[in-house]
Amino acid sequence: MNDVKRVYRFGADAAGNDVTEGRSSMNYVLGGKGANLAEMCRIGLPVPGGFTITCQTCTDYTSAGDTWPEGALDEIADAVQDLEARMGKRLGDPTDPLLVSVRSGAPFSMPGMMDTVLNLGLTDASAQGLITQTAAEHFVWDSYRRFIQMFSNVVMGIDADLFENALTEKRLMAGVRTDSELSASTLHELVEEFKQIFCSHVDPKAHPELVQEGRVVFPQDPKVQLKLAIEAVFGSWMNERASIYRKQHGISDSLGTAVNVQAMAYGNKGESSATGVAFTRNPATGERERYGDFLVNAQGEDVVAGIRNTEPIQDMATYPALAQAADDLERIFVILENHYHDMCDIEFTIEQGKLWMLQTRSGKRTARAALRIAIEMVEEGLIDRDTAVKRIDPSQLDQLLHPQLDTTASFEVLARGLNASPGAAVGEIVFSSDDAVKRSNEGHPVILVRWETNPDDLKGMVAAEGILTSHGGKTSHAAVIARGMGTPCVCGVEAFHIDAKAKEVRIDGSDVVLHEGDLISIDGGEGIVVLGAMPLTRADLTGDLETVLGWADEIRLQEDGSHPYHVRVNADNPDDAALALDFGAEAIGLCRTEHMFLGERKNIIQTYILSDEVQERSRALEELLRVQTSDFVEMFRTMDRRDVVVRLIDPPLHEFLDDPRELAVALARREAEGAPQDELSLLRARLRRIDAMAESNPMLGLRGVRLSFAFPDLPLMQVRAIATAAATLIRDEGLSPRPEIMVPLVSVASEHIQMRSIAERVIQEVESAFGVALDIPIGTMLELPRACLTADEIAPLADFFCFGTNDLTQTTFGFSRDDAEAKFIPAYLHQKLLTANPFETIDSAVLEFVRMAVSKARTAHPGMTFGVCGEHGGDPASISQLFNIAGVDYVSCSPYRVPVARLAAAHAKLANR
Incomplete structure (x- = not known):
């Protein structure tokens, strides 16, 4: 007997009693939509009744080769009967039919990525019965043509353009601008045309259940419609756009989607009906204002699809027939925020003056909005500081470091639209997602210019620097997805008349004609478009961000049973060091000395390596000593009283030489x-x-500490430069530099022991020459599995360990990072041989090497400190594991990742409490 519960009811029974079985905490069972529908029912909001088929049913169905699990269809049939009893209507009833929507609902919000079918249950017979009952012929034929179009595209995969072209032709023939202006008789004609399109594009062998008298017919049995629609929603979990979105947002493929079957509420029943999407606060700025769009006499898909230009939610109260619903909606805004303690995103429908809630969820917001909302909710007493910090996604902070248009430059605005997603971008115009991907892969920044985007455009949206649409509002697909990705976006640029086939744009009131490849600049914060490439500037870390990062620092640096979580920076020059201090770095965790040999200085190091003449090599070494000492003086002066970990020369020898x-x-x-x-x-x-x-394999050849043994004058010169710079600042300027020397790519303890002996001898010589005492710790960079396995042997003679997780990942996997990321890792990710790029997010085996080395070293040398200075030091997902599992003391990352790391470290600390 199958005792797995696969269907959960929500809503009221025929007597008005709530029979809801789920709640908001069940998002992994019911999906986010289903869980929140249940929660809204529990708190007494007006929600059309329905039932939710669980996420597990989806995963069971798809993993069994699209075969229904035992008992699932029977349970769904029982749920349909229960819903019919509750609503007092039956699916397919020719006199008073029940009509339902079939919507997806993943555990995490994936707006627009999966499929929906509305108006399910309409047939030729039920449509006639509904006309008789409602006397609303226009509404019924409009709903039926929508259902056929959506069912054909979503369930059968028939090209949506076939229906759009027929619809456009009817509008042109009738001389009207919008679908709602078409007459009832014209809509009836469209229903028949749409059914013919359906019948001519469905393979009878693939769908024998749709064949009658030897030919395909549009299904007239609502139970068949419902089964096929549910299967289509399950199938949409693995469609390309959903898969790309999950990869982009780190959502597991194994979760599946729930399916919500819900009684329809109609926003297309005339001027007293409407539909909309709204946020309880402004998701772009965080301002405490109602934000959203609505359409009179429309269905919900019209709003998000951008096929009609919407009206702002604030204007709803100006419609007398909608005024009461507008008041009810305002009251519900307050109820939802007080219940969820968060900014909510809602979908609603008004049917002949009656407000119905169709969805709520935590609203996606820009980083700037997230900061403001978190701070104001703390001030309002809705949440505490810890919750506020947890609410900010560290990865989102990159948005605040995105460029802005340089306001000191002069420019003319070519066109204006809606400020849908902040930040500025410059790029070449492209008119399709495929072209965006192609040009981006060729190294060209692009702006994706579309009439409006749809979920199939996701790959192009990911590739683009910015997005511009001529239609759609602030809650359109383009706006929502762009905000979630932190991509600048301007929507509703009505002056743009886009001819995607000709690949050109004509602009109202301008002689300018834009073509593919032309450069434009957009500002998603101001909603403007500028011809040509504008100079960009970066924003400062001030205001709300400074406040939240201050709270984050208090959390991560607390002595609360675990050690403080420190954040350092990888910096190789004084400018990067100064920038990192502005961004809140506490020290330099990695100064790569080989980067000081690039540019004009490359000739000096080449001369030293390649010359056979002793005097020429000596002169080159003296010049290297001079420039390195000068560099370190500036670095140590900038970082006075802060640690600066200087790594001795590390890279493969060929990087210094000509090809x-x-x-x-x-x-x-x-x-x-x-x-x-x-x-x-x-x-x-x-x-x-x-x-x-x-060398055949230079990444495993003459590099790191081995280079110092092959060219012994190099480490002597570098240590002397470090010590001399520190001694100079102490003696001449009274500063307190704190350099630390790190030996790279050690594999055996003897390498570190010998290099430490050499370094200590040079430091003593400098101390004697300058008459100062230098305290320069000497540590090891662990980048090889052997070094991690023997960390307890190296630790007694090392002052610190820092893990170079880039090389540790290479040597653990046997991957060359220079080749793997370009050659086969994308294929591995696509085929799910890997769940994440191990060079971006730390792999469990690499993490285990770090954890084991820390444990061994702490046992052998309790006073040591441990850091990580690879790319993982700036990755939020890795940071939590490095602190909480591996037990390191600090992470070090690039300057622009420092704010991200500060916030991620606070998240890690909170998770460890």
Whole structure:
């Protein structure tokens, strides 16, 4: 016997008693939509009755090859009968039919990514009966044509343009602008045309249940309609756009979607009916104002699809027939915020003056809005500071560091639209998602320009720097998705007349004609479009962000049973160091000295490596000492009284040398040009020298500490530069520099022991020369599995460990990061051989190496400190694991990731309480 409960009721019975079986905490069972529908019923809000089929049913169905689990269809049939009894109507009744919507609902909000079917239950017979009962012929035929169109596209996969083209032709013939202006008789004609399109595009072999008398017919049995619609919603869980969205937002493929079957409420029953989407606060700015769009005499899909330009929610009360519903909606805004203690996103329908709630969820918001809402809700007493900090997604903070248009530059606004998603972007115009992906992959920044986006455009939206649409409101698909991704977006640019086929835009009131490839700039905060490439500036960390990060710092640095969680920066020059201090970095966790050898200085290090002449090598080394000392003076001065971990030279040797193939080409060219023999001899000697140093696998070759042993003068020079810079600042400026020296790519304890001995000898020489005492800790960078396994052997003679998780990931997997991310990791992710890119989010095996090394080293040397300075140090998902599982003391990341890491570290601390 199957005792798994697969269907949960919500709403009232025929007597008005609530029979809801779920609640808001059951989002993994009922999906977010189903859980919140149940919760709204429990708190007494007006919700049309229905039932929810569980997420587990979806996963069972899809994992069994689209086969229904035992007993599921019987349970759904019982739920249909129960809903019919509660509503006093039957599906398919030719006199008074029950009509339902079939909507998806994943555990996490995925707006627009999966499928919906409205008006299910309409047939030829029930449509006639509904006309007789309501005397609303226009409403019935409008609803029936919508149902056929949606069922054909969503359930049968028939191209939606076939229906849109027929609809457009009817509007043109009738001389009207909108669908609602079409006459009832025209809509009836469309119903028949739509059924013909359906019948001619459905394969009878694939759907024998739709064949009557040897030909396909549009299904006239609502039970068949419902079964096929539910299966289609289950199938949409794995469609391309949903899969891309889950990958983008880190949502597991294994969760499945629930299906909500709900009695229809109609917003297209005339001027006293409407539909809309709204937020209890402004999701773009966080301002405490009602925000959203509505349409009179429309269904919900009309609002989010952007096919009609909407009206702001504040104007609803100006319609006498909607005034009472507007008052009710305002009251519900307050109830929802007080109940959920959050900004809510709602969908509603008004049917002949009666307000019905169709959905609520935590509203997606920009980072700027999230900060303001969190702070104001603390001030209002709705939440505490810990909750406020947890509410801010660390990854979202990147939005606040996005460029803005430089307000000091002069420019003319080409067109204006709605400020749908903040930030500025510059790029080439493209008119399709495929072109956006193609041009982006070729290295071109693009602005995706569309009449309106739809869920199939997601891959292009991800690839684009910015998004512009000529239609749709602030709750359209483009606006919601762009805000969630932190991509600048301007919607509703009505002056733009887009011809996607011709790949051009004509603009009202302007002689300008834009073509594919033309550069434009958009500002999603101001809702403006500018011709050409505008200069951009970055925002400062002030105001609300400063307040929330201050709260985050208090949390992560607390001594509350666990050690403080520190955040450092990877910086190789004084400018990056100063920027990082502005962003709240506490110290430098990684200064990569090889980056100081790039640019014009590359010739100096090349001379040292390649020259056979002792004097020439000596002069090169002296010059390197001079410039490195100067660099460290500036770095240590900027970071006075703060730790600066300086890593000795690390990269593969070939990174300092010319490409041998390019050098061979240059040699051949100079030979052909008849260059002097002295020059050719030097080129040949240089090429022989570089060829002699070539390695089959340089990432595992002469690099890191091995380079210091191969060229022993290099570490001597670098340690001397570090010590001399520190001693100079102490003696001459009275500062307190705190450098630390890190030995890279150690695999055996003896490497560290010998390098420490060399470094200590040089430091003592500098102390004697300057007459100052230097306290320079010397530690090891653990980047190899062997080093982690033998951490207890290295630890007694090391002052700290810092994990280079980039190389540790390479050597744990046997992946070359330079090749893997371009060659096969995308395929691994697509085929689900990997759940995440291990170079972006730390892998469990790599994490275990870090945890084990920390544990071993703490046992051998209790006073040590531990950090992580790979890319994972700026990844929120990795930060929590590094602190709470591996037990490190700090993470170090790039300057612009420091605010993200500060907030993520606070999240990790709260999770550990």
